[in-house]
Amino acid sequence: MSGPLFAGIDLGGTKLLVLVCDGAGGLVGTVRTPTLAQQGPDAVIERIATAVEQATAEAGAMTDDLAAVGIAAPGPIDYINGIVTDPPNLPGWHDVPLGRAVRDRLHAPVRLENDANCGAVGEHRYGAGRGYRHLVYVTASTGIGGGVIIDDELYVGASGAAGEVGHLGVSAAGPSCGAGHPGCLEAYASGTGIAARAQEAIDAGRMAHLARMAERTPPLTAESVYLASQQGEAEAGAIIESAGRYLGMGLASVINAFNPEAVVIGGGLTNMGDAYLGPAIATARERSFAQSFADVRIVEWELGEMGTALGAMRIAQDRAARGTI
Numbered sequence: 001m002s003g004p005l006f007a008g009i010d011l012g013g014t015k016l017l018v019l020v021c022d023g024a025g026g027l028v029g030t031v032r033t034p035t036l037a038q039q040g041p042d043a044v045i046e047r048i049a050t051a052v053e054q055a056t057a058e059a060g061a062m063t064d065d066l067a068a069v070g071i072a073a074p075g076p077i078d079y080i081n082g083i084v085t086d087p088p089n090l091p092g093w094h095d096v097p098l099g100r101a102v103r104d105r106l107h108a109p110v111r112l113e114n115d116a117n118c119g120a121v122g123e124h125r126y127g128a129g130r131g132y133r134h135l136v137y138v139t140a141s142t143g144i145g146g147g148v149i150i151d152d153e154l155y156v157g158a159s160g161a162a163g164e165v166g167h168l169g170v171s172a173a174g175p176s177c178g179a180g181h182p183g184c185l186e187a188y189a190s191g192t193g194i195a196a197r198a199q200e201a202i203d204a205g206r207m208a209h210l211a212r213m214a215e216r217t218p219p220l221t222a223e224s225v226y227l228a229s230q231q232g233e234a235e236a237g238a239i240i241e242s243a244g245r246y247l248g249m250g251l252a253s254v255i256n257a258f259n260p261e262a263v264v265i266g267g268g269l270t271n272m273g274d275a276y277l278g279p280a281i282a283t284a285r286e287r288s289f290a291q292s293f294a295d296v297r298i299v300e301w302e303l304g305e306m307g308t309a310l311g312a313m314r315i316a317q318d319r320a321a322r323g324t325i
Helices: 039-060 097-106 114-128 187-191 191-203 208-216 222-230 234-258 268-274 272-287 290-295 306-322
Strands: 005-009 013-020 025-034 067-075 111-113 135-140 145-149 153-155 260-268 298-302
Touching: 005 039, 005 114, 005 306, 013 039, 013 306, 025 039, 039 067, 039 097, 067 097, 067 114, 067 268, 067 306, 097 111, 111 114, 111 306, 114 135, 114 145, 114 153, 114 260, 114 306, 135 234, 135 268, 145 187, 145 234, 187 234, 187 260, 191 208, 191 222, 191 234, 191 268, 208 222, 222 234, 222 268, 222 272, 234 260, 234 272, 268 272, 272 298
Parallel strands: 005 067, 067 111, 135 260, 260 298
Antiparallel strands: 005 013, 013 025, 135 145, 145 153
């Protein structure tokens, strides 16, 4: 293998995905492995390094050939110092200097970035956002995240915390998000929010069909709520529709605030299709300025799980080219 190589790492709560690409972005090595986050940061960092070594070997190279490594990590993070501060889906991780630890292990420059920002860059450069200079990426899954592209550049804000779409306020009170803030979009429109609303209905003695499903195959998830709706559980369908409408409120907020050319929606909840996205788009249309909505295309992601790791790789590659990694 000739020429520099670049690695992108998607660090998730349950899985690690490592990609190695050539300078043109061509995929030359891939490794997927469980995160096993419960084993603690040191074990996960060693697993990351081993996966990068394996993916690089698949490319017919060694880690010495890596010009830069990008890591997509769940927030909150301190991207300036390469620190994962306190992610809710990585238990026991608190102020972990992940960037430095991986750099020391692989002897390559490392850039740590928020995972939703990486998803935005991945879709912008390689997926559904190609050709758009102004783009907002929204990921709807267990939580709600986002990333903002302005003039073809990732916008990170004053300290790297920009794009937290899931923490837009959609209610003055109500249930709290994972960060403990009441009324956030994430508490209403995420997979966690859908499951919580369904559990409240079950606890109140409603949705007997879903209750039986949850007993047979716990835990209760947004996927099981959707399956129940497909099997005729009317209230399950109403919960998903309500979540979609809340998502639409969030989409309208970003459309009105940023006037993007495109909004790319990714994440596992897109698998619900029109049951979730239909109410979201309809609500976004109702609540957006007419001109701003006319300017925007709302599209689904193209890259799936690959997009975040590709975005991490591209961010590291761009930073290395500028000498700012």
